[in-house]
Amino acid sequence: KQTRSQFYLALTLSSALRQMVMKVYGDGMSACVARVLLCLHEKETEFELVPVDLFACHHKLPSFLSMNPFGQVPVLQDEDLTLFESRAITAYIAEKHKDKGTDLTRHADKEAAIVKLWSEVESHHFNPAISAVIHQLIVVPLQGKTPDAAIVEENLEKLGKVLDVYEEKLGKTKYLAGDSYTLADLHHVPYTYYFMKTGHAGLVNDRPNVKAWWEDLCSRPAFLKVSPGLTVAPATN
Amino acid sequence: KNERKMNPTMDDSKMKLHCGWFFFNLAAIFGIHEKGLYFELVFVDWVADVVNLNYTFVQPFGQVPVLEDGDLKLSESKAIMRYLAEQYKDDGTNLLPNDLKERAIVSTWMEIDTIQFLPLAILSLIREIKSFSHRHYNGSRKQSQIIRSPKHLRGSFSESPYLAGESFTLADLHHLPPIHYLLNTEDEKVKDLIYSRPNVAAWVEKMKSRPAWLKTLHITDLMKRRHLRTQLDLSCHDVAVVAHKTVMVIGNN
Numbered sequence: 001k002q003t004r005s006q007f008y009l010a011l012t013l014s015s016a017l018r019q020m021v022m023k024v025y026g027d028g029m030s031a032c033v034a035r036v037l038l039c040l041h042e043k044e045t046e047f048e049l050v051p052v053d054l055f056a057c058h059h060k061l062p063s064f065l066s067m068n069p070f071g072q073v074p075v076l077q078d079e080d081l082t083l084f085e086s087r088a089i090t091a092y093i094a095e096k097h098k099d100k101g102t103d104l105t106r107h108a109d110k111e112a113a114i115v116k117l118w119s120e121v122e123s124h125h126f127n128p129a130i131s132a133v134i135h136q137l138i139v140v141p142l143q144g145k146t147p148d149a150a151i152v153e154e155n156l157e158k159l160g161k162v163l164d165v166y167e168e169k170l171g172k173t174k175y176l177a178g179d180s181y182t183l184a185d186l187h188h189v190p191y192t193y194y195f196m197k198t199g200h201a202g203l204v205n206d207r208p209n210v211k212a213w214w215e216d217l218c219s220r221p222a223f224l225k226v227s228p229g230l231t232v233a234p235a236t237n
Numbered sequence: 238k239n240e241r242k243m244n245p246t247m248d249d250s251k252m253k254l255h256c257g258w259f260f261f262n263l264a265a266i267f268g269i270h271e272k273g274l275y276f277e278l279v280f281v282d283w284v285a286d287v288v289n290l291n292y293t294f295v296q297p298f299g300q301v302p303v304l305e306d307g308d309l310k311l312s313e314s315k316a317i318m319r320y321l322a323e324q325y326k327d328d329g330t331n332l333l334p335n336d337l338k339e340r341a342i343v344s345t346w347m348e349i350d351t352i353q354f355l356p357l358a359i360l361s362l363i364r365e366i367k368s369f370s371h372r373h374y375n376g377s378r379k380q381s382q383i384i385r386s387p388k389h390l391r392g393s394f395s396e397s398p399y400l401a402g403e404s405f406t407l408a409d410l411h412h413l414p415p416i417h418y419l420l421n422t423e424d425e426k427v428k429d430l431i432y433s434r435p436n437v438a439a440w441v442e443k444m445k446s447r448p449a450w451l452k453t454l455h456i457t458d459l460m461k462r463r464h465l466r467t468q469l470d471l472s473c474h475d476v477a478v479v480a481h482k483t484v485m486v487i488g489n490n
Contacts, residue, residue: 070349070353078338080338081338081341081342083341083342083345084345085344085345085348085349085352087344087348088341088344088345088347088348089341091341091344092337092338092340092341092344095337095340096337109320109323109324110308110309112323113309113311113316113319113320113324114309114311116313116315116316116319116320117311117312117313117316119316120313120315120316120351121313123315123348123351123352124313124351127352128356
C-alpha cells in the first residue's frame with residue numbers, strides 16, 4: 001500500500017515538474033537568446049523555447065511588451081517570475097542551479113567577485129564595441145541599408161584595445177576569471193561567433209592567447225548544441 | 238570583519254577605495270557609505286584624463302574606482318558593489334534581497350542601467366561637456382533616443398516605490414549617479430526627462446535625500462576642489478586621504 005501511494009506521489013510530482021519547466025521566449029538566431037541557451041545547457045537544465053517571430057515583429061506586440069517593456073528577446077518565465085536582460089537571466093539560472101552542471105559562478109566569495117568583475121568588463125567594454133560592429137555588418141543590411149564604415153572602423157579599434165587586455169590576462173589564466181570556465185567567458189560567445197563570420201576575424205586570430213581561448217570555448221558541448229541556431233550571416237565586405 | 242569595526246585605526250585591515258570624483262566613482266562611494274563600512278579613500282586625480290574623454294567615457298581597464306579588500310582587487314563599480322552587498326550583507330543597508338527571485342529582479346534593473354540607460358545618458362551628457370570632447374554630436378537626433386529611455390522607469394513605479402520592489406537596492410543605487418549628472422546639466426529638456434514624470438521624479442527626490450548620498454556629494458565635491466589633504470571626520474567613519482596620485486594602472490587578477 002505504501003509503495004503504491006509513493007508511486008502515485010511520484011507520478012503527480014513528475015507531471016507537476018513538467019509544468020514547472022522554465023520557458024525562454026525568443027529565437028535561437030538572436031545572440032542574446034543564445035547567451036541564455038548556452039547557460040541552460042551548461043547547467044543541464046530543462047527548458048522550453050517558445051518561438052518569437054522577430055522578422056514579423058512579434059516582440060513589439062502588446063502581449064510581449066507586457067513581459068518585457070523594452071520589446072526585446074530573450075524573456076525567461078520561471079513560475080511566477082518573469083525576467084529579461086540576458087545577463088540577469090544567466091545569473092539567475094547559474095545561481096538557482098548552482099549545484100548542477102558546470103560551475104559558472106564559483107562559490108568562494110572572492111572568486112565569485114572576480115567572475116562578476118569580468119562579467120562587468122564584458123558588459124561595459126567588450127559588448128558596446130562588438131555589438132556596434134555586428135549591428136552594422138549584419139543587422140543594417142537586413143534592413144536594406146548600407147553599413148556605416150566609420151562606425152565599424154571606430155569600434156574595431158576599441159575592440160582591439162579590449163582584446164589587448166584580454167590577450168594579457170589570458171596569458172596568466174586559462175579563462176578570464178581564473179582557471180575554470182565561468183559566466184564571464186560564456187557571455188562573450190554568441191557575438192564573438194557572429195563576429196568571426198565577418199571579415200575581421202583577424203582581431204581574434206592575430207592574438208594567440210585570445211585565439212586559443214576562443215577555440216576552447218567553441219569546443220564545449222553546450223556551444224555545439226547552440227551554434228547551429230546562430231544562422232544569420234553578415235553581408236560580405 | 239568585527240575587528241575592523243572595533244578598531245578603525247587598524248590600517249592593515251581597512252579596505253581601500255582608489256577613486257576620483259567623476260561619474261562611476263560615485264556609485265562606489267555611495268555604496269560604501271550605505272553599508273557604513275570603514276575604508277581608506279585614495280584620491281586619484283583624473284583631471285588630465287577627463288579632457289581626453291571619448292564618447293564611451295570610460296577608458297578600458299586599470300581605471301578607478303578600484304576596491305582593495307585584503308588581497309582582492311576589484312574594478313568596475315557594479316562588480317565592486319555586488320561584492321560589498323554580499324560580503325557585508327549584515328552591515329548597514331541591505332542592498333540585495335535574500336530571496337533568489339527578488340535578487341534576479343535587482344539584476345535585471347542593473348542590466349537595464351548598463352545596457353539601456355547609461356549609453357543614452359552618457360550621450361546627452363557629452364553635449365554638456367563638449368568643450369572637452371573631440372566630437373560634435375547632433376543634439377536633436379540623440380534627444381529623441383534619450384526621451385525613450387526613462388519610459389521603463391515610469392511603468393515600474395506605478396507598482397512599487399523602488400525599481401525592484403519595496404526597498405532601496407543596488408538597482409536604484411546605480412541609477413542615481415547618471416541621473417544626478419543629467420539633473421545638473423543646463424539643458425532644460427534633459428532635466429525635464431525626469432521632472433515631467435512624477436513617479437520618476439519622486440523616486441529621485443527620495444534617493445537624493447539619503448544620508449549616504451549626501452556624504453558622497455560632499456566627498457566628491459572636496460576631491461573636485463582638491464582640498465582633500467585634511468582628514469575628513471564623517472559621522473559613521475573616518476576617511477583618511479593617503480596620497481595624491483596621477484594615472485594608476487591596476488592589473489586585475
